[in-house]
Amino acid sequence: MSEIVLFHHAQGLTEGMRAFAGELTAAGHTVHLPDLFDGHTFGDLEAGIAYARAIGFGTLLERGVAVAETLPTNVVYAGFSMGVMPAQKLAQTRAGAAGALFFDACMPVEEFGAWPEGLPAQIHGGLDDEWFAEDLDAARALADSTPQAELYLYAGTAHLFADASLASYDPAAAGLVRERTLTFLAARG
Template sequence: MAEVVLFHHAQGLTPGVAAFADELRAAGHTVHTPDLFEGRTFGSLEEGLGHVERIGFGELTERGVRAADPLPRDAVYVGFSLGVLPAQKLAQTRAGARGALLVHSCIPVSEFGAAWPDEVPVQVHAMEADPFFAEDADAAHALVSERADAELFLYPGDRHLFADSSLPDYDQDAAGLLTRRAVDFLSART
């Protein structure tokens, strides 16, 4: 059983993010889902990003770091889109990290300091024609090219939040495959 810290995307801690966490729990893992928006959810990505711009991306990242502070250090950090910011920062900078699953996004490793830690395996998952991921593709390819224990999984399609079953972008086939890969990844971290 792995300890998992799962950070939501810009629309908040939606029922679809909670459902993904429940699938990981059903596979035997302990999953924490910090709510970085204090209960608020948004009907569109644009509304959610507007909220994040008012908060500030740095503050949102630090909210994630503070939320993880009382949790076990030997965790796997998972981020959906915007949630990749705190997940990736924690995976790169918090001692004891067991792995990272970066879903819908990937930040250049240089954003959080030094090279990716040797002991932290990582997977990046996105749709191949997602216009939002297009901005992150170079960072994902660079990370994977530099690390033997890094994998990039590209799914057919152009949807961004394809793993959130409560949103219109949901793609059941891609989400199912992502979930299986995530469960396998977590099982290897126990």
């Protein structure tokens, strides 16, 4: 089975994030779920982003990288929205990564250098998500340039649609995300 480090989104380590990690654990995977916000959670995205800005995105990125230093190298790096930032950096720069899972975000590959040859990835985003719309070109570029990268787009979904603790939760789309994620992880483990 796979070992995963899963980084939370800007609303913090919500119950929905814990539930998602729990589903992966129940399937036999080992999930590390670092809290980059030191226990703070937010009822809306804007408040979480304001908190992240106050801490500094560079500091959050450093916290995520520091977590990975305590783990084996052959892990899958995963992140939701803001959490894609450390996940993608680690996937692209830490030797031995087993895979990458990006939910609700994708940064341009050039941000962290080149995409490692043969590194598999899945990107999940909503077609109606105004936040993901900003990242859609980067997601398509990664999927088009990397044979092992898959891009899944979900119609009618809002940002963070796979977090069951948020109003934006879409059970049908979240079910597809879980199914595809578990298939991806089973192939890595």
